[in-house]
Amino acid sequence: MNPLAIAALPAACVLGSVAAQGQGPPSAPVVVASKPFGESYLLAELFAQLLESRGIAVERRPGLGATEVAFGALRTDAIDVYPEYTGTGLLAILHDPLDASMRGDARRTFAHVARECEERHGVRWLPPLGFQNGYAIAVRRDTATALQLRTLSDLARAAASLTAGFTSDFIGRSDGLPGLSREYGLALRDVRPLAPAVKYTALAERAVDVIDGYSTDGLLARFDLVTLVDDHHFFPPYEAAAVVSPRLSRTRPDAIATLTLLSSRLDEARMRTCNRRIEVDGAPIAAVAADVLHDLGLVRAVDAAARETPPARSGLLAFLWSRRTQTAWLALHHLALVLAALAAAVLVALPLGLLLERARRGAGSVIGALGLLQTIPSIALLAFMIPVLGIGVRPAFVALWLYALYPIARNTYTGVRDADIDAVAACEAMGATARQRLFWVRLPLAAPVIMAGVRTAAVISVGAATLAAFIGAGGLGEPIVTGLALADSRLVLAGAIPAALLALLVDGALAFVERAVAPAHLRASDGAGDRR
């Protein structure tokens, strides 16, 4: 196959899938999404299986990164439904204060959030699912007994002798530790920032005495912890509910009716058990969801595939081997996305670099602006694009393309500018036109520098493309995002190892190209340099 065809193939794949994302027919599948943490995956899977059991086609987009991404996608009809919490809706989406009338009143909070989201964003909250998953300040049972702790007011009284381990998110948010300290006059002996994954272990092993958790965390049950009552109602209620897109509420009453079947059917005890099965026992989410729907009498026949017993926690290599087909497809998808974005970036950045070199004036500021683009965190850039490009491959492609522009344009500019000045000047003096000087001298001499820029861009893109999973673009980021959410390091490695190998592979392949395009005098192959 000729090189052009090889280059065109992945581009065609990606463009194909981009095209496939366009507006579908009215009976398009309902896009069910989640945020990247265990309970959100489970609720989304419940929505999906319930819809499927009623014959409604579903497309799953699990693990959309953070509230801004998921809600942004919902608001713009890029997804149709995902599980959200009223407290998050109030503080992170509406940016409204928790006023006195809502304190400790889940009904009023829900009413306020549902009304405002509908008015401001056209997004509808379906009736709550029946449980809350709010902040839970937890202590060991022995601490609670010894110090007679039942409420947060009790905690404030005993705080001087206690060390807390809080997530940095909680330490920083005004509705987290700062507000809590003000409300209760809480002055702990020490506060240590802890990663979410280790805080329960740290508490159980007595490294800290108090942690922040969520009321449905599976680990609260496992470690026999006591959650303290928020007697001042400082924390807003975090009632879970399905939120649906404007498109879905307008056009799919059948889907809305089906989703509403789950309202008031899930309680905290059940969620805690389910979360524990997923986060602690490593049970497949689909199986847990199927069990829940069966228990609630919402589906009759349980899907055989979902019933499959969870695989015993085997070794990493065996796990990776068992996923090989899936990994290969993800890697191929990943590679296609990266190569297509890279090819598009070369098509733009190479002429741009040449143009800048001709103009010179303003070149610095254009290159600087492209460099500035590079400093935008990938996840923020991806989030910006959702309103315009929706979610999936399209915004990921554009983001990767933007990132790849800078190294290629910069290296083209400097490579062509700095190409052997004497040789270029001599050619001009002998009557070579600007075009001949460019194609005969400057571009060939700059080729290795330009290729080095392409290589840099490629390696950056392979890495950045893993983040594209947060906006549903698939690829090797998919197992990474899921693994992070479920604290499953094997799953993280199932994405991270192939992604690292892919980066090495792409870099190696482009190094080969770089050697092939190097001008004759820089190829040290024949040792002819010693001939005199």
Next chain:
Amino acid sequence: MSLALQVEDVHHAYRGVPALTGVSLHVPAGAVVALVGESGSGKTTLLRCFNRLVDPDRGTVRVGDRDARTFDPVQLRRRIGYVPQNGGLLPHWTVRRNVALVPRLTGAPDAEMAADAALGHVGLAPDRFGDRLPRELSGGQRQRAALARAFAARQQLILLDEAFGALDAISRGEAHEAFERVRREIGFTAVLVTHDLAEAARLADRTAVMRAGAIEQVGTVAELRAAAATPYVRMLFERAQAASAALGAP
């Protein structure tokens, strides 16, 4: 076959800094004229007027019987050979391809044959040196290849800008021999910028001493030595003689 060159009352300034202040010079067809003088005296600017790398602010430049401004610069340059100080060979091209540059630019069908012939004239056997890259030649060989490139398309004028200045004495001698041989066998008009009065004496028919953008005196080296018109010309010769006396020359 060769063309005469002439500049009349040429003035030029770079961003207000004068480089040439009323220079007139005649180079007869077939003659070699050397421009000597210190750095910044305007000799390279004057050289670059002939192939329109510089278009002077004032005055006329004539190539043959035409005003240089009536030529298309690219076409004009293809008719004028050019040898810069460090050769300016394209590092990624073989010597043969380098020498064939101008024949290729003009679309000559036998560019490589012309290159081989030119290489022969400067004493670089084409079958031995033609396929090498510039980095595989010595400095002297590179300058001879650059000289071959300057006349491979049968250019009738050659401009040399410090072409042999950076070479050791032996390589320079070989390059001088090559220059004289080519002049004998093919014939051309040449303007030669140099720091070196000995080189001017050996290669040029007449020498123009330049200082601060103007010509102080023009003549054969013998005439200049015998009757220096200005203190600067006299000093130039005194210093050059002191330098050769230091070598123990008779």
